[in-house]
Amino acid sequence: MSDPLLKVENLTKHYPLGAGYLKKTIPVIRAVEDVSFTVDAGETLCIVGESGCGKSTVARLLMRLVEPTGGRVLIEGTDIAGLKKDALRAWRRRMQMVFQDPYSSLNPRLTAGQIITEPVENFERLSRKQRQALAADLLRKVGMSPEMMHRLPSELSGGQRQRLGIARALALEPSLIIADEAVSALDVSVQAQILNLLLDLQQKMGIAFVFISHDLGVVEHIAHRVAVMYLGRIVELAPSEALFAKPVHPYTEALIAAAPVPDPTRVRLEAPVEGEVPSPINPPSGCAFHPRCPLAVERCRIEVPPLVPMADGRIVACHVRAPATGMPHLARASTNSSFTPMA
Numbered sequence: 001m002s003d004p005l006l007k008v009e010n011l012t013k014h015y016p017l018g019a020g021y022l023k024k025t026i027p028v029i030r031a032v033e034d035v036s037f038t039v040d041a042g043e044t045l046c047i048v049g050e051s052g053c054g055k056s057t058v059a060r061l062l063m064r065l066v067e068p069t070g071g072r073v074l075i076e077g078t079d080i081a082g083l084k085k086d087a088l089r090a091w092r093r094r095m096q097m098v099f100q101d102p103y104s105s106l107n108p109r110l111t112a113g114q115i116i117t118e119p120v121e122n123f124e125r126l127s128r129k130q131r132q133a134l135a136a137d138l139l140r141k142v143g144m145s146p147e148m149m150h151r152l153p154s155e156l157s158g159g160q161r162q163r164l165g166i167a168r169a170l171a172l173e174p175s176l177i178i179a180d181e182a183v184s185a186l187d188v189s190v191q192a193q194i195l196n197l198l199l200d201l202q203q204k205m206g207i208a209f210v211f212i213s214h215d216l217g218v219v220e221h222i223a224h225r226v227a228v229m230y231l232g233r234i235v236e237l238a239p240s241e242a243l244f245a246k247p248v249h250p251y252t253e254a255l256i257a258a259a260p261v262p263d264p265t266r267v268r269l270e271a272p273v274e275g276e277v278p279s280p281i282n283p284p285s286g287c288a289f290h291p292r293c294p295l296a297v298e299r300c301r302i303e304v305p306p307l308v309p310m311a312d313g314r315i316v317a318c319h320v321r322a323p324a325t326g327m328p329h330l331a332r333a334s335t336n337s338s339f340t341p342m343a
């Protein structure tokens, strides 16, 4: 069997908090903890979860904008950490990112044409004629008129700026686009246009997406599979239809239950469950969701639930809803557990 386009293995990112003067251990923010998933060519994997659960950090780790504390990112079986200069450049062509804020992610002094052809010009010299032809082609691909190439970002609407961000990402014909809240800043009708554009581009060009969003309506519309994150960890990863039809993890269930029914395209996951989101500096022991979980039992306070495969192709980390068979997966040193395994 061939390797998936993207494979993430046990990815972990801890941000140290200060120098820890006179302290033996430096406290850390556990932004991402032991995250694993795959993305196939032409697939859309959505990542959802409350603010601060680590979604953007996963995106930055995939793009190698930050170095992982642990774990690996493999592109078609090759670990990107081990890539040498030329291979790294080739890999950078294949993975592109679209950011949430089209205002701050586009250079205000460059024209639309310069912005979208810049990634190609980082790799090869283009004549004026080639540059204009490329800019016109990319603008057409994202449903904009080629005349727009002479405009500055400040002379475009929010939706047009986001299309520009997508055109720029498409310039190098990537295999994978990582979109971090790429439509969140746009109003509903423009959001729908951009999402349909992404779906259309995916069908025509076979691009895979890692799509990060707060918005369950958006996710249901575009995802093939969905990863639900809680406090740095994936707690459920499932085919989209199965997840929305029957969430298994109590946190997923709460997120979906919190979605307002009349307008499912505008769901915001600000406070989907009772209680405060715990601190990633000092996460709860065992299952990090236990202080907020209505189903919690004693074991939840002690053992980190492992991700258990279920019959319908999903994986779930929950002692009650997806009990593991065999040896229990004991709480890691990274949690506050006082549990001592029996010899």
Ligand SMILES: Nc1ncnc2c1ncn2[C@@H]1O[C@H](COP(=O)(O)OP(=O)(O)OP(=O)(O)O)[C@@H](O)[C@H]1O
Pocket (backbone or CB within 6 Å): 015, 029, 030, 031, 049, 050, 051, 052, 053, 054, 055, 056, 057, 058, 214, 280
């Ligand atoms: N550079 C950094 N230094 C220290 N801590 C960071 C850094 N970047 C992120 N964090 C922390 O890591 C955790 C995860 O942040 P991240 O931005 O990945 O969350 P998120 O899920 O994208 O949230 P949001 O939905 O609000 O965008 C948060 O507690 C955040 O404060």
Ligand code: SF4
Pocket (backbone or CB within 6 Å): 249, 250, 251, 287, 288, 289, 290, 291, 293, 294, 295, 296, 297, 300, 305, 317, 318, 319, 320, 321
């Ligand atoms: S492991 Fe326990 S606390 Fe965690 S989600 Fe399942 S029932 Fe709730």
Ligand SMILES: [Mg+2]
Pocket (backbone or CB within 6 Å): 055, 056, 057
């Ligand atoms: Mg974020």
